[in-house]
Amino acid sequence: KAKAIGRGNYCFYEESVDKAQEERRRLKLDLASALEKGELFLLYQPQFDCDTGIVTGFEALVRWRHPALGLISPAEFIPLAEESGAIVDIGDWILDEACREAAQWDNPLRIAVNLSPVQFLEDNLGSRIAETIQRHGLAPERLELEITEGVLIEDEARALDMLRALRAKGVLLAMDDFGTGYSSLSYLRQFPFDKLKIDRSFILNLQTDPQALGIVKGMIGLAHGLDIPVLAEGVETESQLAMLRLEHGDEVQGYYTGKPKPIDEYAALVQATAGQKANKYVPHGR
Numbered sequence: 001k002a003k004a005i006g007r008g009n010y011c012f013y014e015e016s017v018d019k020a021q022e023e024r025r026r027l028k029l030d031l032a033s034a035l036e037k038g039e040l041f042l043l044y045q046p047q048f049d050c051d052t053g054i055v056t057g058f059e060a061l062v063r064w065r066h067p068a069l070g071l072i073s074p075a076e077f078i079p080l081a082e083e084s085g086a087i088v089d090i091g092d093w094i095l096d097e098a099c100r101e102a103a104q105w106d107n108p109l110r111i112a113v114n115l116s117p118v119q120f121l122e123d124n125l126g127s128r129i130a131e132t133i134q135r136h137g138l139a140p141e142r143l144e145l146e147i148t149e150g151v152l153i154e155d156e157a158r159a160l161d162m163l164r165a166l167r168a169k170g171v172l173l174a175m176d177d178f179g180t181g182y183s184s185l186s187y188l189r190q191f192p193f194d195k196l197k198i199d200r201s202f203i204l205n206l207q208t209d210p211q212a213l214g215i216v217k218g219m220i221g222l223a224h225g226l227d228i229p230v231l232a233e234g235v236e237t238e239s240q241l242a243m244l245r246l247e248h249g250d251e252v253q254g255y256y257t258g259k260p261k262p263i264d265e266y267a268a269l270v271q272a273t274a275g276q277k278a279n280k281y282v283p284h285g286r
């Protein structure tokens with residue numbers, strides 16, 4: 001196909017592929033030392049109760065400040081870290097950092113941490129997590145591990161054993177990006193997650209697309225039928241929030257209620273006592 005668009009284009013195509021591969025190689029190499037050089041840091045995005053607007057927890061989201069390339073998104077570097085295996089050490093650091101942070105809060109909110117499918121392959125993941133929360137004195141039910149169905153694809157029986165082992169440690173398990181995978185439904189039948197996070201692609205067109213609304217309604221009904229609370233990701237507008245309230249969504253997370261930021265900028269949310277005005281979101285939108 002490349003040849004059909006002419007010789008010049010063909011060469012250009014090959015060059016840009018080389019360039020992209022070269023960049024990936026370089027990033028992978030740099031990633032190996034990013035942790036020890038202190039280039040990784042966490043942002044925190046608040047989650048709120050849909051009806052009351054009171055904060056329920058935060059999701060930790062990793063960032064990489066590359067010395068030459070600037071800020072790199074996790075969507076770009078996590079897959080590279082998974083390929084190189086660096087994700088194991090990086091994931092341990094993220095977990096440690098997030099637990100250390102949350103253990104200091106006056107307000108005993110939940111802290112949600114994303115787990116990579118590659119971390120899931122480590123047999124001692126459960127004991128490492130238990131050791132981390134103990135070391136920081138964090139109550140296990142304050143830690144919520146977010147996993148995508150990617151963990152269940154490779155070796156399903158093994159993944160289910162791991163989920164049960166984690167659950168036995170007292171931590172919570174959330175299914176992230178719900179609705180985007182191939183067989184989210186069959187996994188729900190096999191493992192009772194503590195929360196479903198509806199992917200933001202379904203929230204995006206909630207106002208304009210009746211199909212999207214139908215799907216979100218269906219997902220909420222499904223989750224509630226299984227007694228599982230639902231969090232809607234990517235809420236960017238007042239009217240999306242209003243619709244989710246109407247449909248009895250449980251929690252929301254998105255730019256409208258709070259962007260991912262350094263935790264210092266959420267000092268009021270993590271310090272105040274539950275129920276006070278200071279624990280509620282201040283709407284922003286995009």
Ligand code: C2E
Pocket residue numbers: 045060061062073074075078094114115116146176177200233234235236253254255256260
């Ligand atoms: P995710 O876990 O589904 O995280 C939600 C993503 O949506 C975050 O992107 C967040 O910044 C973004 N987001 C939140 N609200 C809104 C909104 O209202 N509008 C829009 N357009 N976006 C919103 P981020 O931080 O770039 O992370 C992307 C993905 O990278 C995450 O998706 C997660 O899969 C992965 N990731 C992030 N941090 C970590 C981590 O610490 N460990 C691992 N293994 N993966 C991580």
Ligand code: MG
Pocket residue numbers: 059114146176
């Ligand atoms: Mg997540």
Ligand code: MG
Pocket residue numbers: 176177197199200233
């Ligand atoms: Mg998600």
Ligand code: MG
Pocket residue numbers: 177199200
């Ligand atoms: Mg997502």
